[in-house]
Amino acid sequence: MTTPLPGFFEGTEMPTAGWWEALWPDPAGVLAAVGVKAGTEVIDLCSGDGWFTLQIAKLARHVIAIDIDPGLLKVARHRIHESGLSNCDFVCGDAYELAELVTAPVDFVFMANAFHGVPDRPRLARAVRATLKGNGRFAIVNWHQRPREETMVLGEPRGPRTELRLSPEQTIKAVEAGSMNLIDLVEIPPFHYGAVFAPAA
Ligand SMILES: C[S@@+](CC[C@H](N)C(=O)[O-])C[C@H]1O[C@@H](n2cnc3c(N)ncnc32)[C@H](O)[C@@H]1O
Numbered sequence: 542m543t544t545p546l547p548g549f550f551e552g553t554e555m556p557t558a559g560w561w562e563a564l565w566p567d568p569a570g571v572l573a574a575v576g577v578k579a580g581t582e583v584i585d586l587c588s589g590d591g592w593f594t595l596q597i598a599k600l601a602r603h604v605i606a607i608d609i610d611p612g613l614l615k616v617a618r619h620r621i622h623e624s625g626l627s628n629c630d631f632v633c634g635d636a637y638e639l640a641e642l643v644t645a646p647v648d649f650v651f652m653a654n655a656f657h658g659v660p661d662r663p664r665l666a667r668a669v670r671a672t673l674k675g676n677g678r679f680a681i682v683n684w685h686q687r688p689r690e691e692t693m694v695l696g697e698p699r700g701p702r703t704e705l706r707l708s709p710e711q712t713i714k715a716v717e718a719g720s721m722n723l724i725d726l727v728e729i730p731p732f733h734y735g736a737v738f739a740p741a742a
Pocket of ligand 1: 548549550553554555556586587588589590591592593607608609610613634635636637652653654655
């Protein structure tokens with residue numbers, strides 16, 4: 542991407558191919574760790590080039606991949622179709638507008654490697670809550686708040702700038718301010734954690 546897209550979350554550019562696959566050799570394991578279940582309706586929010594979307598599509602009944610960058614959605618669409626799957630819709634839009642982008646409530650919203658760049662996090666959490674069924678779940682996969690020079694992949698420091706990274710406590714506080722409650726916090730080695738939320742009563 543050369544020209545910044547309006548509304549683009551800071552520090553959430555899709556990484557160059559190669560090291561992403563090395564960092565995430567088991568995307569299905571990540572989904573299992575945060576509780577994505579077979580046969581459900583799932584949104585992959587800020588889906589990028591579909592590295593996680595593909596694994597969700599293998600598991601879920603249906604997936605809606607949402608990203609602000611149409612070029613990345615095209616790559617994701619190609620990846621999923623190449624695998625012979627047809628249970629995925631691709632929607633271009635701003636994550637803040639989630640409630641307007643989907644028409645029916647879903648079981649699960651999965652958001653990896655993007656929450657750190659959201660300027661108004663409670664606003665995003667409220668938008669997610671509005672798209673979830675009453676017993677739905679929102680999982681955020683975030684880089685740990687470690688200095689960037691310590692998170693080396695294939696011999697180089699990777700991931701968002703150190704000052705953009707959020708601790709689990711910061712993430713939990715921001716999402717709970719959007720009327721959701723933490724129900725699970727899991728480690729996703731080597732550099733990430735997953736925080737799982739349910740709509741507050
Ligand atoms: C670092 S990539 C992660 C992609 C994918 N979740 C993964 O982990 O492989 C972050 C993605 O967020 C998308 N993004 C940034 N701002 C957005 C916004 N306001 N609404 C929707 N998507 C956005 C970017 O286009 C990019 O594809």
